[in-house]
Amino acid sequence: MWRRTFTSATALKDKKWDALIIGGGHNGLTAAAYLARGGLSVAVTEELVPGFKFSRCSYLQSLLRPSVMNELELGSKHGLKLLRSNPLSFTPCLDGRYLLLGTDKHLNHSEISKFSQKDAEAYPRDFLDLLLSPVSKVLNNWFEADVLKATLASDAVIGSTASVHAPGSGYVLLHHVMGESDGDRGVWSFVEGGMGSISKAIGSAAAEAGAHVVTNAEVSQLLIENSSTVRGVILADGTEVHSSVVLSNATPYKTFMELVPSNVLPDDFVRAIKHSDYSSATTKINIAVDKLPQFQCCKLNHPHDGPQHVGSIRIGFESMEEIHSACQDAMNGVPSRRPFIEMTIPSVLDKTISPPGKHVINLFVQYTPYKPLDGDWQDHDYRESFAQKCFTLVDEYAPGFSSSILGFDMLTPPDLEREIGLTGGNIFHGAMGLDSLFLMRPVKGWSNYKTPLKGLYLCGSGAHPGGGVMGAPGRNAAHLVLQEVRKTT
Known part of the structure; x- marks a missing residue:
C-alpha cells in the first residue's frame, strides 16, 4: 500500500x-x-x-515543481510516470482549418503560417509583457490571426471568471506556461493512471x-x-x-x-x-466514450488517434471576442450560450484508464456561474440541458460525438465546493x-x-x-x- x-x-x-x-x-x-x-x-x-478511471478535477500536469519531483524521488522510486503530450494544443475551426501548436519550432512556424506569416515570425518572444496587462491587449499587439490569439488567450482565463480584457489576465497565462515536464519548459503531460x-x-x-x-x-x-x-x-x-x-x-x-x-x-x-474573491465559473465534465471524436477539419490520414487527439483541444472559440462573449453571459448570471471548452483525451496516451477501444474524455467548461439566474444546478433537467449544450457544441467540430457517449459525470461550481472542498468552486483556492x-x-x-x-x-x-x-x-x-x-x- x-x-x-x-x-x-x-x-x-x-x-x-x-x-x-x-x-x-x-x-x-x-x-x-x-x-x-x-x-x-x-x-x-x-x-x-467500472472500467474507466477519471481525474475528476485536475486533468493535466506541468506545474509540479522539479524540486518536488527530484527531492521526493517521485518518478525514480514512487512510481510516478508522466506521459508527455506533443503537440500541446489543437484548435479546430469551422471553416475547415485547424491550428496545432507544440514544442517543435518548425511545426509551430508552419502551422501559424497558415493563418499569418507575420505571426509565425513573431511567435517566439518574451512573455514578460503579460505580467500586468490584459491578455487581449498584449496578444493584439503581438499577433494578427484571431485563432492564434484565441488559443493563447484561453490559458489566461482557465479557472477564472475573468474576461480576456481583464487587467492582470495576462499573468494567469504566464502562470500556466511557466511549468515544465521532464525539464522542458511549457510542456504539459498526462499522468499514467490519472x-x-x-x-x-x-x-x-x-x-x-x-x-x-x-x-x-x-x-x-x-x-x-x-x-x-x-x-x-x-x-x-x-x-x-x-x-x-x-x-x-x-x-x-x-x-x-x-x-x-x-x-x-x-x-x-x-x-x-x-x-x-472565491468566485468560479468552471464546470468539469468527465465522459466515457466508445470511440474517438473525429474532427471534420482534419485530413491528417490518422483513422484512429492522431496529433489532434494528443494535446489540449480548444473548442467553441476562434477569436478572443468569442471568449469575452462567453464570459459576459456569466457576468449577466447565466451559463455561456456558447461555452468555452478545453477537451483532453488522456486515454490516447494512457492505456490504463479505459477498456480497449474506448476512451476517457475530459471537458473543462466555462463560463458557468455558481448561482445561475435562469435555473438551479441541483435541478436534474437544468444540469442535463447544459451538458447537452456542451456536447452539441463539440458535435459542430466533431460530428457524431454525442452519440459516442456511454456516460458522464458533471461537477459544477457548487459540486466542486461540496465534494472537493473548493470554496465557491474556485480550483485555485481563490x-x-x-x-x-x-x-x-x-x-x-x-x-x-x-x-x-x-x-x-x-x-x-x-x-x-x-x-x-x-x-x-x-x-x-x-x-x-x-x-x-x-x-x-
Whole structure:
C-alpha cells in the first residue's frame, strides 16, 4: 500500500504529534513528506471523496515543481510516470482549418503560417509583457490571426471568471506556461493512471518517511488556546488530536471562517479573508466514450488517434471576442450560450484508464456561474440541458460525438465546493488576480504561510505561489515549519 493508515481515527489521540496536516491533497501530502523527512512525527487527516478511471478535477500536469519531483524521488522510486503530450494544443475551426501548436519550432512556424506569416515570425518572444496587462491587449499587439490569439488567450482565463480584457489576465497565462515536464519548459503531460497518481506517489514518499495518513478523518474545528495558539484539531466524530503545529491544505475561507472558532482572529484579517474573491465559473465534465471524436477539419490520414487527439483541444472559440462573449453571459448570471471548452483525451496516451477501444474524455467548461439566474444546478433537467449544450457544441467540430457517449459525470461550481472542498468552486483556492498574488496571497501582510494564530500555517493553493498541481506551497510551508521548530529546540 502507498499509505499507512490507522483502522480508527481515534488512534490519533494516543500521542501528541509534532505536526498535523488538514487535507491530504498534493500540497498537504508534499508538506507531510518534507516534515517527516525532517524528523517530525506527522499525521495527515483526509476526508475521502467500472472500467474507466477519471481525474475528476485536475486533468493535466506541468506545474509540479522539479524540486518536488527530484527531492521526493517521485518518478525514480514512487512510481510516478508522466506521459508527455506533443503537440500541446489543437484548435479546430469551422471553416475547415485547424491550428496545432507544440514544442517543435518548425511545426509551430508552419502551422501559424497558415493563418499569418507575420505571426509565425513573431511567435517566439518574451512573455514578460503579460505580467500586468490584459491578455487581449498584449496578444493584439503581438499577433494578427484571431485563432492564434484565441488559443493563447484561453490559458489566461482557465479557472477564472475573468474576461480576456481583464487587467492582470495576462499573468494567469504566464502562470500556466511557466511549468515544465521532464525539464522542458511549457510542456504539459498526462499522468499514467490519472492525476490521482501524483498524490499516490507523494503519499508513498510521505509514508516512507514516517508520516501517517488517516482517511475518513474530517476536521471540524481547530483547538485554540488563549485565543492565540493552536493546540490541535477536533475531528467530526469528536476525537481531539493534539499538536502545537497545524498546516491547513484547505482553502483560506474554509480554514479561517469554518475551522477556526469565532472571535479568535483579528477583525481586519477576518474581513480580508471573508471578502476575498472565491468566485468560479468552471464546470468539469468527465465522459466515457466508445470511440474517438473525429474532427471534420482534419485530413491528417490518422483513422484512429492522431496529433489532434494528443494535446489540449480548444473548442467553441476562434477569436478572443468569442471568449469575452462567453464570459459576459456569466457576468449577466447565466451559463455561456456558447461555452468555452478545453477537451483532453488522456486515454490516447494512457492505456490504463479505459477498456480497449474506448476512451476517457475530459471537458473543462466555462463560463458557468455558481448561482445561475435562469435555473438551479441541483435541478436534474437544468444540469442535463447544459451538458447537452456542451456536447452539441463539440458535435459542430466533431460530428457524431454525442452519440459516442456511454456516460458522464458533471461537477459544477457548487459540486466542486461540496465534494472537493473548493470554496465557491474556485480550483485555485481563490482568484489569481493581481490583488491576490505574491505579497497579497492569501491577504496583505500574511503571504509567508504563517497566520495570526501561533502554530497555524497555510500549505495549500490559497498560499503563494497559487493554484495548480505544483506542490510548491506544501514544500515552502514545510521548510518554514522546520526552520521554526529548529529555532525552539
